[in-house]
Amino acid sequence: MLKHFKERIHFYSGRIRDGRLHEFIAQTLWLYSYVTRYKWQIAAYTLIGLTGTATSLISSIISKDMVDIITGHQTGALVKTFCLFIGFSIGNIIVAQLSSYISNMISLRVDTDIKADIFDKMLVTDWEELSNYHTGDLMTRWSSDASTISNGVLNWVPNLVIYTVKFVSSFAVVIYYDPAFALVAMLGIPVSIVMSRSMLKRIQDNNRNAAQINARMAGFNQETFSNMQTIKAFDLLKVYSMRLRQYQREYRDMKTAYLRLGMLTGIIMSLVGIVVSYSCYALGIYRVWSGAISYGTMTLFLSLANSLTGTLNNLISLVPTAISITTSAGRLMDILSMPKEDYSGREEAAHFYESHRRDGLSVVLKDISYTYHNGRCVFDNACFEAHPHRIAAIVGPSGEGKTSLLRIILALLKPQSGSMCLQAGSDSLAITPSVRQLFSYVPQGNTMFSGTIAENMRAVKPDATDDEIEEALRMACAWDFVNACEDGIYSRIGERGLGFSEGQSQRLSIARALIRHSPILLLDEATSALDEDTENNILTNIMQDSYPRTCIVTTHRPNVLRICSCVYRISDRKCIRQ
Numbered sequence: 001m002l003k004h005f006k007e008r009i010h011f012y013s014g015r016i017r018d019g020r021l022h023e024f025i026a027q028t029l030w031l032y033s034y035v036t037r038y039k040w041q042i043a044a045y046t047l048i049g050l051t052g053t054a055t056s057l058i059s060s061i062i063s064k065d066m067v068d069i070i071t072g073h074q075t076g077a078l079v080k081t082f083c084l085f086i087g088f089s090i091g092n093i094i095v096a097q098l099s100s101y102i103s104n105m106i107s108l109r110v111d112t113d114i115k116a117d118i119f120d121k122m123l124v125t126d127w128e129e130l131s132n133y134h135t136g137d138l139m140t141r142w143s144s145d146a147s148t149i150s151n152g153v154l155n156w157v158p159n160l161v162i163y164t165v166k167f168v169s170s171f172a173v174v175i176y177y178d179p180a181f182a183l184v185a186m187l188g189i190p191v192s193i194v195m196s197r198s199m200l201k202r203i204q205d206n207n208r209n210a211a212q213i214n215a216r217m218a219g220f221n222q223e224t225f226s227n228m229q230t231i232k233a234f235d236l237l238k239v240y241s242m243r244l245r246q247y248q249r250e251y252r253d254m255k256t257a258y259l260r261l262g263m264l265t266g267i268i269m270s271l272v273g274i275v276v277s278y279s280c281y282a283l284g285i286y287r288v289w290s291g292a293i294s295y296g297t298m299t300l301f302l303s304l305a306n307s308l309t310g311t312l313n314n315l316i317s318l319v320p321t322a323i324s325i326t327t328s329a330g331r332l333m334d335i336l337s338m339p340k341e342d343y344s345g346r347e348e349a350a351h352f353y354e355s356h357r358r359d360g361l362s363v364v365l366k367d368i369s370y371t372y373h374n375g376r377c378v379f380d381n382a383c384f385e386a387h388p389h390r391i392a393a394i395v396g397p398s399g400e401g402k403t404s405l406l407r408i409i410l411a412l413l414k415p416q417s418g419s420m421c422l423q424a425g426s427d428s429l430a431i432t433p434s435v436r437q438l439f440s441y442v443p444q445g446n447t448m449f450s451g452t453i454a455e456n457m458r459a460v461k462p463d464a465t466d467d468e469i470e471e472a473l474r475m476a477c478a479w480d481f482v483n484a485c486e487d488g489i490y491s492r493i494g495e496r497g498l499g500f501s502e503g504q505s506q507r508l509s510i511a512r513a514l515i516r517h518s519p520i521l522l523l524d525e526a527t528s529a530l531d532e533d534t535e536n537n538i539l540t541n542i543m544q545d546s547y548p549r550t551c552i553v554t555t556h557r558p559n560v561l562r563i564c565s566c567v568y569r570i571s572d573r574k575c576i577r578q
């Protein structure tokens with residue numbers, strides 16, 4: 001006994017040392033915050049479950065009385081008891097259906113609420129940290145892990161209460177009528193406990209493996225469907241088809257091993273259940289034969305014996321459920337515990353802009369140094385400036401840091417040292433995520449959303465009129481081809497600009513950036529697919545616009561440089577003004 005106790009202590013202290021118990025506690029505490037948030041829903045859920053338990057228990061007792069009246073063991077009004085029995089049976093059905101409806105409604109609300117909450121938290125997570133995860137992995141965590149959590153938060157505590165009450169009340173009724181019977185009904189408990197203990201570790205491993213394989217599969221599917229053109233162009237159909245099968249095989253193998261174990265456990269548990277049922281039958285028949293109990297009591301025992309074994313198994317199954325919920329909580333906590341962006345200065349930024357709307361804002365970076373998490377240092381004490389009514393160009397060889405500089409200006413990347421601010425006269429405001437509302441950004445690649453052209457424009461300026469949209473499209477040299485479309489600005493754009501050429505999509509992206517009327521416009525090789533004349537016209541339009549806009553472009557094209565007021569070359573981790 002003492003040896004066993006010492007082993008247990010050693011086991012748990014080992015877990016504390018390797019951090020698993022600590023992790024489990026942290027995950028449980030995290031989940032607890034959701035439990036307290038939905039305490040009323042959880043209470044309603046529990047109450048519904050308890051009502052079901054009470055009605056089914058009362059039905060069993062009434063059915064006992066009815067059998068006893070019929071067999072002459074008990075005197076009483078048969079018709080009244082029969083009516084009660086029918087009434088409770090119907091009540092049982094109604095309570096079951098109603099509780100299923102209400103619990104589904106609550107579950108739906110809590111599920112959408114928790115998902116929206118987690119979604120919002122993911123949106124404000126530090127961009128660089130978040131970009132370490134594949135989007136497929138993020139989507140799996142958000143959809144399936146968040147579902148596991150919402151289900152768990154809503155069901156686990158009520159189920160614990162309901163099953164415990166059900167077990168204890170059934171047990172109390174059995175003990176009241178015949179304590180010996182209660183002992184026999186409990187025969188299966190030791191086996192259930194031993195079986196579930198052996199399953200726990202495997203369930204934990206299975207949960208972890210399944211989550212990893214699902215994430216990989218989601219990533220693979222997402223990349224396959226969004227890169228169909230490349231896959232076909234390289235004639236990779238067979239390769240991708242085989243790759244999918246490989247992932248499926250891994251998933252199947254893992255699932256099969258788990259199912260086999262489940263089947264074995266199921267067989268053993270069922271055999272134990274049969275032994276317990278037959279023992280209960282045998283004891284019941286013997287007690288009726290010896291006159292110790294009535295037929296009615298025997299029917300009551302038999303129905304309660306099944307309910308006791310079932311409820312106990314349900315109670316035991318709450319342990320693996322808890323493991324799967326905490327595993328999901330851990331996977332979401334990985335994301336949610338990452339640093340968050342600080343948006344507390346939004347109002348100050350809006351006010352700063354309002355005060356200097358007429359003259360525009362300059363961008364000033366002083367002695368900034370930035371190294372990516374993987375150790376790649378892109379800037380070391382670099383300086384950069386851009387001013388209203390001017391276009392500042394950033395040039396340099398591929399991979400030198402042009403896009404990284406725009407990400408720094410956008411506060412997507414946070415320099416390890418140096419300062420960066422927006423300046424207007426002698427006023428300045430530090431660049432933080434709160435300031436991002438003052439930027440418009442056209443990144444590399446096609447970034448149009450599926451929907452109409454007007455919807456894309458109104459995504460960044462919801463109150464934009466048709467005339468404003470036309471004006472922005474004209475400025476981006478996109479009006480001619482949009483006007484030529486049958487539905488004009490209400491023409492549909494497919495996923496990632498499908499239906500329009502690369503150059504047309506670039507012009508639509510620029511129009512979308514212009515319509516927002518942000519004081520700072522960032523264009524990352526946004527005119528690379530255009531012919532020189534169109535590129536020239538767009539940049540000249542931006543320069544000649546009366547709106548005081550500070551424009552920063554990255555480019556490899558000499559044509560752009562001729563229009564720009566100043567040029568910075570990125571070289572050797574510095575920005576050198578030319």
Ligand SMILES: Nc1ncnc2c1ncn2[C@@H]1O[C@H](COP(=O)(O)OP(=O)(O)OP(=O)(O)O)[C@@H](O)[C@H]1O
Nearest residue numbers: 372373374376378397398399400401402403404405
């Ligand atoms: N998310 C990232 N994590 C780690 N390193 C990165 C990341 N993004 C870019 N880098 C590295 O930073 C360097 C600068 O990349 P960046 O995209 O800024 O170059 P660029 O000058 O815009 O190139 P291009 O002209 O080809 O677009 C590259 O060497 C790249 O490997």
